[in-house]
Amino acid sequence: MCGIAGIIYTNGRGDVGRDMTNMLQAMKHRGPDSTGYALYGEPNDLLVMRFKLADPNDGSDFGYEERLNRSRREVEARLAKIGATIDRVEGESEYAYRATFRYDGELKPLADYVEDVPGAEVLSLGHSLEIIKDLGDAETVAEQYRLKEFTGTHAIGHVRMATESDVDIAGAHPYWAYPFSDVAVVHNGQLTNYHQWRRRLERTGHRFQSECDSEIIAVYLAQSMADGLPLEAAMKQSLEDLDGVFTYLVVTQDQLGMAKDEMAAKPLVLHEGDGVVALASEEGAIREVLNQEIDSYDPYEGEVMVWSR
Template sequence: MCGIAGIIHRGHTGDVGDEMTRMLQAMKHRGPDSTGYALYGDPSELLVMRFKLADPNDSGDFAYAERLARSRTAVEQRLAKLGAEVDRMDGESDYAYRATLRYAGELKPLADYVEDVPGVEVLSLGHSLEIVKDLGDAESVAQQYRLDKFQGSHAIGHVRMATESDVDIAGAHPYWAYPFSDVAVVHNGQLTNYHRWRRRLERLGHRFQSECDSEIIAVYLAQRMSDGLSLETAMKQSLTDLDGVFTYLVVTETSLGMAKDEMAAKPLVLYETEELVALASEEVAIRSVLNREIDTYDPYEGEVMVWSR
């Protein structure tokens, strides 16, 4: 079933961490298994890397703490070997970390080298994007990662009911559009040509961290943009190339976009003013952040829309 949400402030910043938490918590009934955020703060000259050393489901394993310590040391060593200077590294939990780096190289070799450490997954790399996702509802995830004070221009989020993959962080949304900086996707629906596109993208050198079909959309858009297409054009082409029933939201450093397949079976409600755009699977999510009467509407089937901050 799942639920997706997005918000963008046009021309100013807002409390996007708190706003997204309220939107996602209002849709907790659509997905109790995990909650995820893609948050955009002020762009920084430093590169922000969100990563995990293991999955919380593994905490009962023998020597779990020792394995985490070895993995963190290995990550730090590999960053240094590639010339990335760590400005700061903070642990959000025993397995989830946020690091700020000075690094001028390409993102793909960096992400690939770090993820060669067993159990490690890079959740996001960017100068303004931070992907946070974990097991539990929005309020518990926001409290664990201290998201209530996160200031930024835009964000997307996802509440997940696991249907075709495990209840773990690897299967949780959003997905970073590896190896593109500051691009992420959330999705509600199902792709019926998932395996064909996964094989095609793997032959082009892309890697996948999950069996979730939503990750295909993120990597697909990354590939199309690497071919020179704009975000909006890549999204329009996705409606032809990707089969199934789906609605997805995509964010870049400056934009928020939505796409609905031609059957429009997966719901999305939209509210728009000159200052704010908010979207969600249910109107109750939008109303959770607006304390006034509002008018909303449903985007049409086969529609692609993009807004800039």
């Protein structure tokens, strides 16, 4: 079933970690297995890389702690070797980390080099995007990663019910548009031409971290923007190219967008207020962050909408 949510403060910034947690927790019944956030702080000259070196299910493996320490040292060594100047590397949990550093090269060689470390997976990379996802409901994940302290400009989130894959971080959303900076997607539904588009994108040099069709949407949109299309135009083209029943939310460094396929079977409700736009699979999630009576509506079939901060 799953649930998706998004929020953007069009005139400034807000307690985006707290607000997204409240929205996602209100939809816990739609997906209790894992929860994920794509949060945007103010961009700066440092790159932020969120990565993991294991899965929470791996904790009973022999030599687990020693392997994590060895892999963390190797990640730091590889960042330095490829030309990054490390600011800091912080452990967010026993297996998830946040690194900040200066780096002027292309992101793909860096991310590929890091992911050659056994067990390493880059969850996000950019100047303002931070993807955090783990097992459990929103309150559990927010407490583990101290997300209610996160202030920023916009965000999307996802609560997942595992139906076709394992309950693990690799299957959790959102998905970063590897290797494009600061682009992420959450999505509710299914692409019926997933394999066709995966093969097409792989032939152009892309590679994917998962079997999830949300990742295809993220890379498709990021590549279209890299080819010169504005976000809104790329999203409208996606409705022509991607088949299936779906609603998705996409975020870039300064925009939040939503799109519904021509059947509009997957729910999404939105509210546009003074200085804030909030979207979610259920209206109750929006009401968790707005302390007044609200007007909301369902976008139409085949509709694309984009908001900028």
